[in-house]
Amino acid sequence: MVALLELPTEVVCAIAKFLPGNNLFSFRQTCQGINTKTRGVFECAYFQTRYVMFERQSLDNLKAISEDPSLRHAVRTLGLCTEHLSKSEMNKLRYAHSPLQVDGDEIPPYFEDSVAQHCLVQAMRKLPNCKTLVLTDAHVPWGSVRLQKEAGCVLERGLETDFLRGGFVQYLLNVMLTAAAESKLPVEKLDIYLGHMDEPNCVQPISVSLLDVPLTQDKSAPAELNLATLTSLRLILCPYPGDSKDRRWEPAFDRFLAMFPQLSHFALAFDGEEQYDHHAVFPRLSKAISIPKLRVVEFARLEATVSELAEVLVRHRQTLEEATLRDVKLRGIGSWPFLLNILWNMFGVRRVTIKNCLIEDEWIRDHCDDMPDIVCITDQRTYANVVGWIEEATDWMLKEGQDEFSAIDPAVQNPSYLQLLLPETGGLVGQ
Numbered sequence: 001m002v003a004l005l006e007l008p009t010e011v012v013c014a015i016a017k018f019l020p021g022n023n024l025f026s027f028r029q030t031c032q033g034i035n036t037k038t039r040g041v042f043e044c045a046y047f048q049t050r051y052v053m054f055e056r057q058s059l060d061n062l063k064a065i066s067e068d069p070s071l072r073h074a075v076r077t078l079g080l081c082t083e084h085l086s087k088s089e090m091n092k093l094r095y096a097h098s099p100l101q102v103d104g105d106e107i108p109p110y111f112e113d114s115v116a117q118h119c120l121v122q123a124m125r126k127l128p129n130c131k132t133l134v135l136t137d138a139h140v141p142w143g144s145v146r147l148q149k150e151a152g153c154v155l156e157r158g159l160e161t162d163f164l165r166g167g168f169v170q171y172l173l174n175v176m177l178t179a180a181a182e183s184k185l186p187v188e189k190l191d192i193y194l195g196h197m198d199e200p201n202c203v204q205p206i207s208v209s210l211l212d213v214p215l216t217q218d219k220s221a222p223a224e225l226n227l228a229t230l231t232s233l234r235l236i237l238c239p240y241p242g243d244s245k246d247r248r249w250e251p252a253f254d255r256f257l258a259m260f261p262q263l264s265h266f267a268l269a270f271d272g273e274e275q276y277d278h279h280a281v282f283p284r285l286s287k288a289i290s291i292p293k294l295r296v297v298e299f300a301r302l303e304a305t306v307s308e309l310a311e312v313l314v315r316h317r318q319t320l321e322e323a324t325l326r327d328v329k330l331r332g333i334g335s336w337p338f339l340l341n342i343l344w345n346m347f348g349v350r351r352v353t354i355k356n357c358l359i360e361d362e363w364i365r366d367h368c369d370d371m372p373d374i375v376c377i378t379d380q381r382t383y384a385n386v387v388g389w390i391e392e393a394t395d396w397m398l399k400e401g402q403d404e405f406s407a408i409d410p411a412v413q414n415p416s417y418l419q420l421l422l423p424e425t426g427g428l429v430g431q
Contacts, residue, residue, distance in 0.1 A: 005033045012037045043074035051079040051141040054172055058143035059119040066126035075127045079134040080176050081141035082169050082194065083155040117175055124183035132189040133180060135173055137204075169194070169206065174214035177259065181225045189232040190260075205238040205271050208281060212252035213259060225259050232265040239270045239280050239302075250288050257291060264293050264319075269300035269326075279303045286312040294319055300326040306335040310342050317346045326355040336390050344383050352377040354386070 004012070012034065019027055028035045028042060047065065052058045062078075065071045124130070148155055173192070180187050194205050213225055257263065266289075270281070282302045286309065294316040299309070309330065313323060323343055330336055336357075343352050353376045371389040375382065 005031070009037045013041050017041055039070070043071060047071050047074040049077040049079065050075055051081050051136070051139045053081050053083050053141040053144055053147075054116060054120075054175065055084070055143055055147060056116050056119070057146070058141060059116055059123065061142050063119050063123040066123040072126050073129055075130050077132040077134060078124075078127065078130050079136050079139060079141070080172060081139055081144070082135070082137045082172060083141055083144045084168055117179060120175065120179045121183045124179055124185040127185065130185060131187060132191065133176060133185075133187050134191045134193060135169075135176060135206075136191070137194050170210045173206075173210070177225060177227070178214050181227055186229050187227060188229055189234075190227075190230055191234045193234065193236055205236045207238050208253060208285060209249040211235075211249070211256040213255040227260055228262055230260045231262050233260060233263055234267040236269050236271050237281065237285075239278065250284070253285075253288050254290075257289075262293060263291050264295040266291055266294055266296070267298040267300070267324075269298075270302050279305075283308055290315065292319070296322045296324075298324040298326065299328060300324075301328075303329040303331070306330055306332065306339050310339055313339075313343060314346075317348070319348065320346060321348050322351045322353075323349065324353040324355065325357050328357045330357070333394055337387050340377070340383065340386065344377065350378065 028038050050062060050065065052062045065075065144155055179185075192206055192211075268285075268289075279302075282304050286304070289312050297313070297316070297320065309325075309328070313320065330339065340352065343349055353374070355374045371393065375386050377383050377386060
């Protein structure tokens with residue numbers, strides 16, 4: 001032990017990082033010196049990211065962390081999880097000691113409980129290094145195991161009722177945004193990551209129709225919230241067919257984006273049971289996306305026409321620097337070269353990344369061996385190579401008579417359309 005204590009703190013920490021949780025706890029209890037040297041490793045492993053649920057004891061734990069002089073500085077990411085008791089289960093479980101008690105058939109208390117919301121605000125005020133907020137159904141929050149044992153049932157995490165009316169998940173998002181604004185949390189990044197395809201425990205992504213500014217306390221009008229420090233927003237949306245017909249969500253989505261005046265990084269992906277937006281929601285969503293300071297954008301898992309995708313990108317040409325397209329389907333001969341020409345000729349764009357877009361089918365891959373799954377265009381040479389790969393694949397498809405690719409997007413054939421999109425280039429792209 002003496003020899004171990006004589007090692008530099010950096011070496012002791014490097015050793016501690018390889019220890020499993022229980023072994024790390026035992027290691028820290030050997031002596032005060034080891035405990036002190038490994039405190040940073042301990043805080044990073046267990047407090048850098050905290051997942052809580054909107055339940056009094058879970059939030060009390062977060063508040064206790066925020067009041068600790070050391071642990072409060074360790075929290076970098078705060079995740080609010082959607083696990084909760086259903087209305088019927090909540091009515092069965094009466095907490096005599098808790099303000100969350102309900103009577104009869106009243107609405108579950110998390111819809112009206114100002115005590116828990118106040119607790120969240122108080123905790124956020126004392127987390128100076130918390131820069132990321134996450135709304136998720138992929139992680140187990142602190143207190144959920146205890147609550148499940150007390151209730152004798154599995155907690156709910158889904159959005160089943162939210163499509164029909166404002167439900168718990170929508171309320172939880174509004175509470176999180178309101179608390180962040182009220183507490184002046186220095187948040188820089190917001191991830192609404194429900195239903196992530198890579199997380200086996202996820203249930204359902206949120207619908208775009210549920211994104212709006214929270215209402216005022218009397219619910220008479222949208223609240224005036226401004227998260228001026230937030231610069232990054234990542235969304236996973238459900239390609240819910242009803243959203244393609246219902247026009248009521250568009251003004252709400254505009255208000256939602258307006259809450260983040262400094263937003264510069266925006267990522268949008270579709271997921272859920274369909275796991276893809278087959279030209280259902282994105283056509284209208286592309287017209288609604290307007291972010292004045294957008295610098296970096298990513299679109300993923302969607303199908304679009306070249307005009308829909310080009311117009312939303314060109315709308316931000318004065319500020320856009322990087323664009324990533326992942327699992328995006330553009331049908332029609334000439335669509336990809338046309339889109340890449342537009343992007344490559346935007347004055348500020350310095351990087352275009354394409355992931356699993358150009359060769360979505362194995363039969364194309366077999367006849368275009370040189371085309372990689374991921375290409376990053378940063379110079380003229382790479383740009384020319386990508387266009388060459390596309391032309392090679394196109395020639396093969398035409399020879400094989402692949403009808404689904406034979407249609408040409410009207411925008412590609414219209415010279416005035418290009419002039420309209422990029423008037424500053426005179427319509428001369430690909431030069």
